[in-house]
Amino acid sequence: MRQRRPLPMVALWPCPGSSKPEVQVEPSKFMISKERERVGIHLPAFPSPPPLYPRLALLPSGKVFYTGHGSGTSNANAWIFDPATGGWTQSATTNVNRKYGSSVLLPLLPPSYVPRVMNFVGGNPATSSTDMIDLSVPTPSYTAGPNMSTGRIQMDAVILPNGKVLAEGGSVNNESPDTPGKTADLYDPVSNTMGSAGTAAYSRLYHSTALLLPDATVMSTGSNPGKRGRYEPAIEIYTPSYLYDTNDHLITTDRPQIIAVSFSGPIHYGTPFSVSYTSISPISSAVLIRPGSSTHASDMDQRLISLCGATSPCTASNNALSLTTPPDGSIAPPGYYMLFLLDSAGVPSKAWFIQLTPNSYSLVPPTGAITSPSGDMTITAGGVINFGTSTSASKYSWVFPGGNARNIHSAKSGERHIRRARDVHNLAYGHRRYGQL
DSSP: OOOOOOOOOEEEEEOTTOSSEEEEEOSOHHHHHHHHHHHTOOOOOOSSOOOSSOOEEEOTTSOEEEOSBOSSOBOSEEEEEETTTTEEEEEEEOOSOOTTOEEEEOOBOTTTOOOEEEEEEETTTTEEEEEEEETTSSSOOEEEOOOOSSOOEEEEEEEOTTSOEEEEEEESSTTOOOSGGGEEEEEETTTTEEEEEEEOSSOOOTTEEEEEOTTSOEEEEEOOOSSTTOOOOOOEEEOOGGGBOTTSOBOOSSSOEEEEESOOSOBOTTOEEEEEEEOSSOEEEEEEEOOOOOBTTBOTTOOEEEEESSSSOOEEETTEEEEEOOSSTTTSOSEEEEEEEEETTOOBOOOEEEEEOOTTSOSSOOOOOEEESOSOEEEETTOEEEOEESOOOSBEEEBOTTSSSOOEEESSOSEEEOOSTTOEEEEBOOOBTTTBO
């Protein structure tokens, strides 16, 4: 059910001109140093050397939480990074080595969106313990969670549409398949309990991945079973219990179905919208889940944001659900999300993809028109041409279809030269969406 790609180094720093954090992957510390020189910004020094693939979570405050764990080892403390100041603050003491364990930001529920992070197992030989931390309190600390059915290193943890966490794969001893590791666990954050979630046919170890699919099943794939260069080719699909009825029959036709949403294209934060649907039972919750992006036993981008449910009741009329997008990009970073509806029996719909975009971005692409020359023309290499436009845009582009001359991009209109000798090109004029002419 999973597959992960090895990524060599994860670095965290604020984007130029923004206080928001950005996680960037770089092949080495040398390249990070070169990046510092290239963009001319200060990369904040981490207080103590972190392991590769540090387990990070973007918090609703806009700060970034490092659990203290990663793929190589664990640090003595967790840390919190503030992109606004570029500073690190020491946080909770870690109490166990969770090497190659997994970490999950638990579901964010309105209206308070309390951030809680849970660490699963890890170590070699692996522990079966878990712990979690509430980052909304003044002095956060790790508290013990329920034990899993077995110790796991190189496991995967996937948030399901109902808010539960599927924890599967791994083994007690690193890269050594065992039978207990094939049996998955299911964590319920409401009851804070761990239960059984079925048994896989294959061991999933190093370089394996588990991803939530748009049909609410989970794909499990990959693994290095033994010597490097060997990979497990089999893929398994895990079907959660919410897709079975009381007679243990697979639910195929009686699932909620999203018919349409009231907008097209991207949508801003804090924006009301409606969802048209069909369902034989009332809708009890609606959630957004970030598409999976995991590697080395962790998905730092994984998050579920509730739009309505236990803490904020759903409002529906005539099979239309009234919802509002999350308040800002710290709760739900810009990008694509899977929208799931769940009925009163906990059966999820298939996902409808939506795209959240910052409120400072226009939802309407600009239009552009070149006013001179008035039409297509042919010029020889070395020639000069002037163009004009009545449209203001951040970028203008010359396009040479079928030729060898490179595109010429500029932030202003005016004189442009063709630099390739012995070439003659027909110039095609037009405009591109989002400010490119």
